[in-house]
Structures are given as C-alpha cells and as structure tokens.
Amino acid sequence: MYIIVVGGGEVGFHLVRSLLQNDHEVLCIEKDPERCALIAEELGSVISRGDGCEAATLEKLGAGRADILVAATGEDEDNLVACQVAKHKFNVSRTIARIHNPENKVIFELLGVDATVSSTEVILAQIEQEMPAHPLISLQRLKGSNLELVNVEIPPNSRVVNTQLSEIELPTGSMIVLIYDRDRGIQLIEDNTVLQEADEVVAVVRPDQEEELRQILTNP
Amino acid sequence: MGAALAGELDAQGHDVSVIDIDSDAFQRLPSNFGGLAIRGNGTNQDTQKRAGVEKADVFVSVTAGDNRNVVAAQIAKHIFMVPKIVSRIYDPIRNEMYKDLGLETMSPTILGAIALKELILDTPVTSR
Numbered sequence: 072m073y074i075i076v077v078g079g080g081e082v083g084f085h086l087v088r089s090l091l092q093n094d095h096e097v098l099c100i101e102k103d104p105e106r107c108a109l110i111a112e113e114l115g116s117v118i119s120r121g122d123g124c125e126a127a128t129l130e131k132l133g134a135g136r137a138d139i140l141v142a143a144t145g146e147d148e149d150n151l152v153a154c155q156v157a158k159h160k161f162n163v164s165r166t167i168a169r170i171h172n173p174e175n176k177v178i179f180e181l182l183g184v185d186a187t188v189s190s191t192e193v194i195l196a197q198i199e200q201e202m203p204a205h206p207l208i209s210l211q212r213l214k215g216s217n218l219e220l221v222n223v224e225i226p227p228n229s230r231v232v233n234t235q236l237s238e239i240e241l242p243t244g245s246m247i248v249l250i251y252d253r254d255r256g257i258q259l260i261e262d263n264t265v266l267q268e269a270d271e272v273v274a275v276v277r278p279d280q281e282e283e284l285r286q287i288l289t290n291p
Numbered sequence: 292m293g294a295a296l297a298g299e300l301d302a303q304g305h306d307v308s309v310i311d312i313d314s315d316a317f318q319r320l321p322s323n324f325g326g327l328a329i330r331g332n333g334t335n336q337d338t339q340k341r342a343g344v345e346k347a348d349v350f351v352s353v354t355a356g357d358n359r360n361v362v363a364a365q366i367a368k369h370i371f372m373v374p375k376i377v378s379r380i381y382d383p384i385r386n387e388m389y390k391d392l393g394l395e396t397m398s399p400t401i402l403g404a405i406a407l408k409e410l411i412l413d414t415p416v417t418s419r
Contacts, residue, residue: 124358126384148334148358151365152385159388174336178366 072096075137075163077123077153078144079106082169082190086143088114098132124152126160134161143169151175154184176212186214207285210273218275220248223284227268228291237262241287242280249273292379293353294319301326308342333363336370344371353379361389368394 072095076083079101090097091114100123101107110118121128123142134140140157142150147170154166167186168179176187192209199208200222210220225232231239236247250258251271258264266272266288276284293309298321301307307326310333311317317328331338333352344350350367352360357380364378377395380386386398 124385125382126388146358148356148362151362152358155392156385156388159392172335175334178370181369182365 072138073133073136074098075100075123075129075132075134075140075157077140077142077150078169079103079110079118080143080145083143084110084113086141087117091117100128100132124149124156126156129153129156129161134163137161137163139163139165139167141167141169145171147171147175151179151182151184154179155182158183206289207281209278209281213275217277219278219281221274221276221281221284223272223274223288225266225268225270225272226289229266229268229289230291231266231288232268234266235262236260236264236266239266239287241274242276242283245274245276245280245284247272247274293351296351296353297326298324306343308347310338310342334359334366336366339363339367339371344373347371347373349373349375349377351377357382357385361385361394364394 074090074095074097076087076097076099079087079099083099083101087097087099087110097117099110099118100121101110101118102120102122104120107118107120119132123129123144134157137157140154140163142153144150150168150170154168157163157166165185167188168184170176170179170187170189171191173189173192176189179187196208196210199206208222210222212219241247247260250260250264250266251273252258252267253269272288274284293311294316297307297309301324308329309317309320309326310329310331312330312332314330320328327342329338329342331341333339333354344367347367350364350373352363354360360378360380364376367373368376375395377397378389380389380396380398381400383398383401386396386401390396
C-alpha cells in the first residue's frame with residue numbers, strides 16, 4: 072500500500088518506521104528542515120519537505136494514488152485540513168487524523184475523516200487504569216456506531232456486589248460483554264453470573280449513558 | 292481585521308463577541324466597543340459557547356491561519372448550526388475547495404491580486 076504521513080514529529084517518525092518495516096510504500100511530509108534531515112538520515116529517502124495541507128504539495132507526492140493518508144502533526148486544525156484536501160482533491164479512500172482535543176472527534180468524523188486517534192484520550196485511559204480505584208474508563212469507540220467500549224471496576228461498597236447480572240438494570244441498549252476477576256480470570260457472561268468486589272467489567276454503552284452506567288455499577 | 296470588523300458591526304448596533312487567544316489583541320478594539328471580548332481558542336467548542344455561538348446569526352473566522360479559520364467555521368456550522376459563516380482563507384486553492392464544501396469564504400490573496408491588476412491596467416500608463 073502507498074501511505075502518506077503528514078507530520079514528521081515523534082508520532083510521524085515512529086509511524087513511518089513501523090510502516091516501512093511492514094513493507095509499505097511510505098512518504099512523510101514535514102515542514103521543518105531539521106526534522107527532515109534527521110528523518111532522512113535515520114530512515115532514508117522517505118521524507119519530503121513541505122506543507123501537507125497544500126494541494127500542490129500533495130499532488131507532487133502522488134496523493135492521487137495513495138491508499139491512506141495519516142495526518143499526525145501536533146495541530147488538530149492542520150490534521151483536519153490535510154485529511155479534507157486528501158479526500159476532496161485526491162479521493163484518498165482512507166484518511167486518519169491524530170487529534171489532541173477529544174471533542175474534535177465528532178466534528179472530524181462528521182466532516183469526512185475516516186478515523187481519528189486521540190492521543191490525549193489514549194494516554195488518559197492508560198493512566199486512569201493504573202490508578203488504584205479508577206472510575207469508568209473509555210477504552211475504544213466502536214467504528215461506525217455511536218457506541219463505545221468501557222471498563223468499570225466494581226468498588227467494594229458497590230450496591231451490585233454479590234448481585235446476579237439478570238437483576239441489574241443497565242441503560243437501554245447497553246451490555247456487559249466481559250468480566251475479569253483477579254482470582255477466577257475471564258468470566259463468561261450468563262444471566263446467573265454474580266458480580267464481585269474488584270471485578271473489572273467491560274461493557275458497550277452509548278457515550279451519553281456512560282455516567283448512568285457508572286452510577287449503576289459503583290454507587291453504594 | 293477582526294478588531295476593525297467587530298468595531299464596525301458594534302457601532303451599527305449589532306451584538307458582537309470577539310474571541311482571541313491573546314488578550315492583547317483586544318486593545319485594538321475601539322475604546323467604545325460594547326460587545327463581549329472572550330479570551331480563548333476559537334477552535335474549541337467550549338470557547339465558542341462562551342461567546343454565545345448557540346444563538347449567533349453569523350460566525351466570522353479571520354485569524355492569521357487558514358486552517359484554524361476553516362476548522363472554527365466548520366465547528367460553528369455543523370455543531371452549532373450557525374446560519375451564516377464567513378471565513379478568510381489566504382490560500383486560493385483551499386479557498387476554492389472550502390467554497391465547494393459549503394463555506395462562504397474570502398481570499399485576501401485573490402482580492403489583492405484583482406485590486407493590483409486593476410491599479411495596473413485600468414489607469415493610463417505613459418509609455419516610455
């Protein structure tokens with residue numbers, strides 16, 4: 072596959088290296104001449120100096136035959152525009168944008184970006200999981216749906232400790248898909264499965280129902 | 292340009308809110324400016340809300356950055372459904388593209404080139 076990566080910062084650099092290892096044809100566009108020189112030295116002639124938001128630059132680099140464009144600069148607005156230019160000027164079938172402000176996810180996807188990766192959310196989720204008593208953590212948005220995968224740890228004083236799943240009323244349309252118990256390992260979900268203290272519950276839920284689900288599973 | 296425009300519209304009796312990331316920019320507003328001055332990033336939905344985007348009739352983005360302008364404009368248009376959006380886009384190619392995508396745009400590059408051309412061609416030139 073031919074993949075264009077816009078932005079040769081840390082994320083862009085490691086992405087390009089990993090894509091090259093997987094035998095893809097990769098080209099990285101970076102504005103800063105020093106970053107360009109560094110990447111050229113480390114990875115060879117896979118770097119082009121320029122502005123990946125400019126149609127003329129993308130045309131020169133053969134965006135018309137690119138299978139994927141990944142916009143991985145440090146600026147959300149540059150990433151959106153690079154993806155929009157790739158989509159609307161060059162019909163690139165798959166565009167992926169890195170975002171920093173998590174609230175930009177909705178608008179970017181509405182405007183035709185095929186996928187967004189929020190570095191802030193990924194880092195937050197990882198840190199929260201390392202916290203001793205963590206609340207509800209959003210793990211992953213399910214592609215093409217208004218649903219997400221979340222993780223909730225059942226606190227010792229929760230009202231649902233020692234309760235059967237069939238007796239717990241979850242938000243409409245949401246579902247517990249997996250329970251991880253430190254002692255017993257992964258538990259298959261059945262109606263008579265009983266929740267216990269410190270269980271890690273993985274559920275599918277609409278983002279606007281997150282808080283309701285958290286309260287049901289963690290309130291005393 | 293934002294400060295001059297805001298001053299003009301305010302003087303004509305419209306309710307105007309100005310967003311800028313740098314509060315020093317507000318010093319360029321006329322001293323009798325009666326509108327709101329909000330310090331913040333105009334591409335943030337929260338900042339747009341603080342400026343009253345939810346009841347705005349018009350949203351104008353005229354920062355120095357083309358990309359920032361089109362992102363702020365598209366958020367105002369598609370998230371907050373502001374009926375009229377105008378953006379400044381220097382790059383003529385991006386200007387055309389965003390026009391096709393439904394934004395009202397103004398390119399100072401194109402307008403400047405036309406004005407210069409008129410200055411050159413529409414005034415008599417004495418041949419040497």
